[in-house]
Amino acid sequence: MTDHPDDSRAPLSGAALATRLPGLLAGLRSHPLPRPIIGHTALNLIVSAYILAMLNAGFWRHMGEIFGDTPLQYALFTLSIFALTMLTLEFFGPGRLQRPIAALLILVSASANHFEQSMGILIDREMVRNIFETTVTESRHLVTPGALRAIILTGVLPAALVFWPRVARVGRWHQLWRWPLGVTLCLAVLVGGLFSDFKTFSAVLRERKELLAAYQPGATIGAVARYGKQQWKSGRVELRTVATDARPGPLLAAAQKPVLLVLFAGETARAQNFGLNGYDRQTTPGLAERGVINFPDVASCGTSTAVSLPCMFSPLAQADYSRDGFLSQENLLDVLARAGFATRWIDNNTGDQQIAARTGWDRVDATLDPAACAVECTDEVFLPVIESTLAGITQNTVLVLHMIGNHGPAYYLRYPRERAQFTPDCQSVEFADCTLPEIVNAYDNGMLETDHVLSRSIDMLAATDKALTAMLYLSDHGESLGEGGLYLHAAPLFMAPETQTRVPMVLWLGEGFRDALGLDMDCLRARAQEPASQDNLFHSVLGLLDISTKARDPALDRVGTCRMAQTG
Incomplete structure (x- = not known):
């Protein structure tokens, strides 16, 4: 005797399910779940x-x-x-x-x-x-x-x-x-x-x-x-002019070639993982070989780009800074333009944060360097920008390059795989998928990429005979890598750890630049060891470029005060 399966228990075919579905739905409608x-x-x-x-x-x-x-x-x-x-x-x-x-x-x-x-x-x-x-x-x-x-x-x-x-x-x-x-x-x-x-x-x-x-x-x-x-x-603020007396100083005015300052506005680089600051890993091998002036003790204005970036370009100190205060007066780029500089802001991040609202800005794209933009553009995309700027320079210029830097949690996208030295490195935006050492490895590889970009930029600037060149790098804020259970950045300032508020800062001067503008390297290296903050940027850039204005505060200028004409 052969057993036959119970037809009522056999799985429904697609056609049978489609036939019965209207009846099932009608049954649910006629006997809905009770709603309390x-x-x-x-x-x-x-x-x-x-x-x-x-x-x-x-x-x-x-x-x-x-x-x-x-x-x-x-x-x-x-x-x-x-x-x-x-x-x-x-x-x-x-x-x-x-x-x-x-x-x-x-x-x-x-x-x-x-x-x-x-x-x-x-x-x-x-x-x-x-x-x-x-x-x-x-x-x-x-x-x-x-x-x-x-x-x-x-x-x-x-x-x-x-x-x-x-x-x-x-x-x-x-x-x-x-x-x-x-x-x-x-x-x-x-x-x-x-x-x-x-x-x-x-x-x-x-x-x-x-x-x-x-x-x-x-x-x-x-x-x-x-x-x-x-x-x-903010939509009701009135703009106040700053440094209406800004003009080239005597050394800048006498320079025989145009001056080019490349100002890298770094992203999410923390001082604790910066090789030049004594980190136990050498994450800045290129900078260590290029005679840069390192500032080992620099505090950020805030813990997020939206605060720190406007603050560092503003004449306002951190103690006085507010969003309204920043928007209601001109900033460093406005003063540089008034002193006769061409100012360019090129962005590989979240925009200019209204800093270049009156001078204009552009965003990088894959046409600049397709290899650097295979997934998301790494900061190597800035190298063609520097090259083209040098090729066509005819007037004093400040080129601001807003980096993607070490922006997390996708640290692994900030560097090409072939330049990853610290492995295994976290290859996920889900930190739960990675161990803490893997996260730190990915972050440090990102620092190596920043070193690579800065080093190659210095080489390009040093090789040109078309301009007097200098480079300044300053990160906007730091980053937490699991210390105290914190990751990323943007912690409220009252409770932010030093990993989010201590940032690297580096200055490089071409020989022609420092000779023409009379800068004493020994003095600069000594002053760089003093505690500093992003409050110094506005005044130090004016001093570096020999821009004469009463708006420059010598107490906050870490560069212009080392001009040999003033020290001797």
């Missing part, structure tokens, strides 16, 4: 509890450090923060806005929590600026499969679940008093919790800024609001 009915306040309580419990890992870590030994204060501050989260939902989500606002806050908190946990990134105003002003190339390195997976699981799915229950809505007139009452009650609990031990809590909020900087969604909402306010104010 929930009150407005109950939904806010659930969402607040989820956001606080699951999407605030960094906040709870700081809470444990601060209040771990005082359970009562821990409980009271937790109550206050829970009330703040409820207040946010109540205030921004009355009536039918509730579920869209709740879903949005879950998504925001989930995204911020992922990047804080995986890389130590906190969301502040400058991070929001970086998000809005980044390029597609840069941002896609952060939107990784791992990031998407984490945000979908902790953000997208819970946000979708917010729309599953039916919310019992009150009438229109009832809502007129229910919304302000809900907001008032949440505010009362928040204030009551804080004032229960105001002396302690006020001190914590004043001195431990990292606590609320890690709180979601509050930190992100505040950062977006501050960014929006700054952008609105």
Whole structure:
């Protein structure tokens, strides 16, 4: 006797499934999953509890450090923060806005929590600026499969679940008093919790800024609001001229050939991994052989390009710097143009950050050097720019080259494989896929590539007989490579480690340049050993080029004060 399979258990063919699918869907529609009915306040309580419990890992870590030994204060501050989260939902989500606002806050908190946990990134105003002003190339390195997976699981799915229950809505007139009452009650609990031990809590909020900087969604909402306010104010600033008396000094005016300064604005190079600064790996072998002047102790103005780059070209010192202050007055490029220099800004990064808004700028492309741009353009793409500038130079020129440098997390794209000396090196934007030594190897290979580009640039400048040449390299900010659980950069300055705020700076002078402009090399080397910062750039470039102006501060000029006519 032969056994026959039960036809009802046999797998459906594609045609059979297509035949039965309309019936299956009709059955689901006639017997839908039951949707619970929930009150407005109950939904806010659930969402607040989820956001606080699951999407605030960094906040709870700081809470444990601060209040771990005082359970009562821990409980009271937790109550206050829970009330703040409820207040946010109540205030921004009355009536039918509730579920869209709740879903949005879950998504925001989930995204911020992922990047804080995986890389130590906190969301502040400058991070929001970086998000809005980044390029597609840069941002896609952060939107990784791992990031998407984490945000979908902790953000997208819970946000979708917010729309599953039916919310019992009150009438229109009832809502007129229910919304302000809900907001008032949440505010009362928040204030009551804080004032229960105001002396302690006020001190914590004043001195431990990292606590609320890690709180979601509050930190992100505040950062977006501050960014929006700054952008609105920035559109109303009036430009003030700087150094209206700028003119060539006597040595520059007497020069028999045009002067060319190539100013490399570096990206994400940290002083700790710079070979000339004593790093245990030689990451600057080319510069070490070319007689450069190294500045081993230089501080950055900020920890992100959006802050440091404008700050270093501005006449404002770090203590006085603000975005509005920068936008409301001319910068170094404007002064150089006024003194008769041709200024060119060529970019291989995220743009000029409004520094060249009045003098103009261009972006590199693959036509300059197809080999250097096989995937993303490495900084070797700048070499043809220097070559063409030298070939056609007829007037004093400053060429600013904004590098991609060591911008992470895709360090492996910053150098060609054949020049990778430190292996195995991380070949992923997902740091979780790599060991810490592999990440450091990739970063150091990027430093070697910067050394390669700077060294070849020096050789080109030294070989020309068409101009008096000099080169200055200064990185915008540093980088964290896992120290203290931090990666990348852009940490708020109040808590940023030195790995993000100490940067390399190098000066090279051609023989004809230093002779024509009367610069004392021994004096320069001695001054380079003194502590410096990006505050010095504006004044030192003016001094280097012998530009006469009352706007140049001799106390901040590390080059012009070494002019032999002034020392002898």
